[in-house]
Amino acid sequence: MSSKRKILIFTLYFWPGYKAGGPIQSVYNLVSLIKNEFDVKIVCLNHDHNDGKSYSNVIKNQWNQFNFGSVFYLSMDHFSIYRIAKILYYETYDVLYLNNFFNIYFSLLPIFLNKIMAKKRVVLAPRGELSNVAMTYKKFRKKIILSLLTSLNFLKTITFQMTSEFEAQEVRKLLPSNVLYIAQNIVRKPEDFKSLRIKSVNSTKFMYLSRIHPKKNLHVFLNALKTTLWSIELEIIGSISDQKYWLSCQEIIKNLPPNISIKYSGSIPHNEVVQRIKSANFYVLLSKNENFGHTVYEALSAGVPVIISDQLPWQDVKQKNAGWCINIEDEEDLAKMIEACVLMDQTTYAMHQTSAYQYALDYYTKQSIEIYRKMFGGKND
Numbered sequence: 283m284s285s286k287r288k289i290l291i292f293t294l295y296f297w298p299g300y301k302a303g304g305p306i307q308s309v310y311n312l313v314s315l316i317k318n319e320f321d322v323k324i325v326c327l328n329h330d331h332n333d334g335k336s337y338s339n340v341i342k343n344q345w346n347q348f349n350f351g352s353v354f355y356l357s358m359d360h361f362s363i364y365r366i367a368k369i370l371y372y373e374t375y376d377v378l379y380l381n382n383f384f385n386i387y388f389s390l391l392p393i394f395l396n397k398i399m400a401k402k403r404v405v406l407a408p409r410g411e412l413s414n415v416a417m418t419y420k421k422f423r424k425k426i427i428l429s430l431l432t433s434l435n436f437l438k439t440i441t442f443q444m445t446s447e448f449e450a451q452e453v454r455k456l457l458p459s460n461v462l463y464i465a466q467n468i469v470r471k472p473e474d475f476k477s478l479r480i481k482s483v484n485s486t487k488f489m490y491l492s493r494i495h496p497k498k499n500l501h502v503f504l505n506a507l508k509t510t511l512w513s514i515e516l517e518i519i520g521s522i523s524d525q526k527y528w529l530s531c532q533e534i535i536k537n538l539p540p541n542i543s544i545k546y547s548g549s550i551p552h553n554e555v556v557q558r559i560k561s562a563n564f565y566v567l568l569s570k571n572e573n574f575g576h577t578v579y580e581a582l583s584a585g586v587p588v589i590i591s592d593q594l595p596w597q598d599v600k601q602k603n604a605g606w607c608i609n610i611e612d613e614e615d616l617a618k619m620i621e622a623c624v625l626m627d628q629t630t631y632a633m634h635q636t637s638a639y640q641y642a643l644d645y646y647t648k649q650s651i652e653i654y655r656k657m658f659g660g661k662n663d
Contacts, residue, residue, distance in 0.1 A: 289316075289658060290375035291324040292388045296353065298337055299330035300552045301521040303493050304467075304576040305381055305409045307552060308445075311468035313350040315651055320658060322351030325369055325388075327358075332521055334358070363391060370395045375402060377658050383408040384427055393436055405463075405657055407443040410573035412453045415497060415593070428456065443657060446595040449573040465653040467574045471646050472583035473556065475639040479585075481563045481631045486624045487515040489562035489586075491555065491577045492569070494531070495523040499568040499591065499610055504534040506616045507542050512624040515543045517562065519550055559584045563631070564623050568610050569594060583642035587634040589619060603637035 295302040297310045313322045328342040329335055340346050342357040354369065366387055370378075378396050382389045383406065396402055410416055417424055431437045441461045444450040450462050492498050500518065507514060522528045535544045550558060555577065559565060565581035568591040572578075578596050581588050588605035590596060599605035608616050626634075 286319060286321045287376045287658060288321045288323070288374060289377045289379050290370075290373055291322065291379045291381070292392050293324065293326050293381040294385060294388050295331050296324055296326035298339065298551075299333075301333060301493075301549045302331035303520075304572075304574060307576050308407075308409070308467045308574070309381060310350075311470060312654070315468050316654055316658075317350040319651070319655070323373060323375070324351060324353045325366075326353065326355060327361075328355035329358075332523070361387070363387075366391050367395055371399060375400070378402055378404045379658070380404065380406045381409055383411040384424060390427070390431075393431070393440070397436060403658075404440045405443055406440050407445075408453070408573075410449065410571065412456055413449065413571045413573065414452050415571035417456075419497075441657065445574045448595045448597075463653060463657045465657055466649060467576070468649060469576070469579050469583075469642075469646055472639060472642045475585050475636070478632045478635055479560070479563070481626065481628060483512075483625060485513050485515060486564070487517065487562045488564050488566050488589075488620075488623075489517050489519070489559055489581075490566050491519040491559065491581075492567055493520050493523045494518070494528050496527045497570050499570055501527075501531050501534060502568045502610050502613075502616070503566050504531060504538070504544075506613060506620055507538055508534075509617060510539075510620060510624070511541065512621065513541050513543075514620070514624065515545070516566075518544065518546045519548070519558065521549045556580050556584045559586050562586055564589055565605075567591070567594070568608065568616075570610070579642060579645065582638045583646075585635040585639040587623075587631075587638050589623070599638075599641065602641045603634055604641040605634075605638065 293309050295306055297306060299306055328337055328340065336342055336357060340355045342355045343360045345352045345354050370392060378392060380389045380392060393404060396404060437460060441463060442453060444453060444462050444464045445467050447464060450464055453462060490500055494500060559581050565586045565588045567575060567578055570593055572594045575594050575596065578588055578590060578594065582604055588599060590605060590607055591610045592607045597607055600607055606619055608619060
C-alpha cells in the first residue's frame with residue numbers, strides 16, 4: 283500500500299476542458315507537479331464550461347487512470363447529492379482539496395459531508411471568488427452562504443490557498459481567523475525564445491484571450507479604440523460567459539472606425555494558446571480583478587508584452603519592461619498607451635519582447651513544491 287498522502291480534489295471543470303479558463307490549468311499544473319509525492323484523485327464534470335457534450339476520450343461515472351492520478355468524470359444524469367456523498371464515503375483520503383467556494387456540489391456539500399463523516403483536513407482555493415469584485419456579483423446570496431458557514435463553524439478549520447499576497451489581503455478581511463497559505467499557481471516552463479517578431483507601425487495586433495464576462499472589461503479596451511487613427515487589429519479569443527455582455531461589446535465593435543479590425547475566434551484548446559498569442563504584438567487583459575491570470579503568464583512566456591489593469595497581481599511588469607499596468611478608470615491614459623504601442627520602434631519593441639520572456643522565465647524558476655508539501659502535509663483537523 284502506498285505511503286503517500288492521498289488528496290481528493292473537487293473541481294467543477296478539469297482537463298481536457300479549457301473553456302472555463304485558468305482554474306483548469308491551475309489544477310492540471312499542480313497535480314502534474316505533485317504526482318510523485320501525493321496520490322491524487324479528482325472529481326469533476328464530464329464536459330466543459332457552457333458545453334453539455336461529454337469529453338470523447340474519457341469514461342464517465344467511473345475512475346479514469348492518468349499519469350498524474352485518477353479522475354472521476356460525473357455526467358449530469360448521474361449528478362446528485364447521493365453520488366457526491368458516495369464518493370466521499372467510500373474514497374480514502376487525507377486531504378480534501380476544493381477549488382470553488384460557492385458551488386453547492388463541488389464545495390459546500392463536500393465541506394458539510396466531510397465535517398460529519400471523514401473529518402479530514404480541508405484546503406480550499408477560492409480562485410478569486412472571495413475578491414472584493416467577485417463578491418459584488420450575486421452579493422446577497424454570497425453573504426448568506428458566508429454567514430451561514432461561519433455561524434455553523436464550518437469554516438473554522440479550513441485552510442485557504444491564496445495565489446498571491448494581492449488575493450490574501452482581500453480574503454483576510456472576510457476570514458481574519460483562518461489559516462492562509464500563499465502558494466503561487468504552478469506554471470509550465472516557457473518554450474525557448476527563438477526569434478524576435480517584427481512590429482510594423484502600419485499594422486499593430488493586440489490580443490484578448492479570456493472569458494467574455496463583465497469582470498474582464500473587454501469593453502474598456504474596445505471603447506479606447508474609438509478615437510485612434512492608426513491601423514489596429516484586435517483578435518478576441520474566449521468563451522462567452524455572459525451573452526448580454528457580449529452583445530453590448532458587439533454594439534461597440536459596430537461603431538468602431540474602419541481602421542480598426544476586430545476578429546472573434548471563439549475558444550481554443552490550451553495547448554494552442556502560447557502559439558496563438560505569438561501572432562500578436564501585445565496582449566491585453568484589463569480585468570476588474572484576477573487572483574492570478576494564467577494568460578498573462580502565457581503571453582509573457584511567449585515574449586509578448588502585456589497591457590493589464592492595476593487590479594492584477596503582475597504589478598511589476600512595467601518595472602521589468604515586460605508590459606504596463608493601467609488604471610482602468612483613466613480612459614485617456616489607456617488611449618495614450620495604445621498609441622505608444624502602435625508607434626513603438628522595433629528596437630524598443632525587441633527590448634520589451636526579451637524582457638517579457640525573461641520575466642516569465644524568472645517566475646517559473648522561483649516556483650517550488652515546498653509550500654504545497656506544507657499545505658497538504660499538515661495534521662488532520
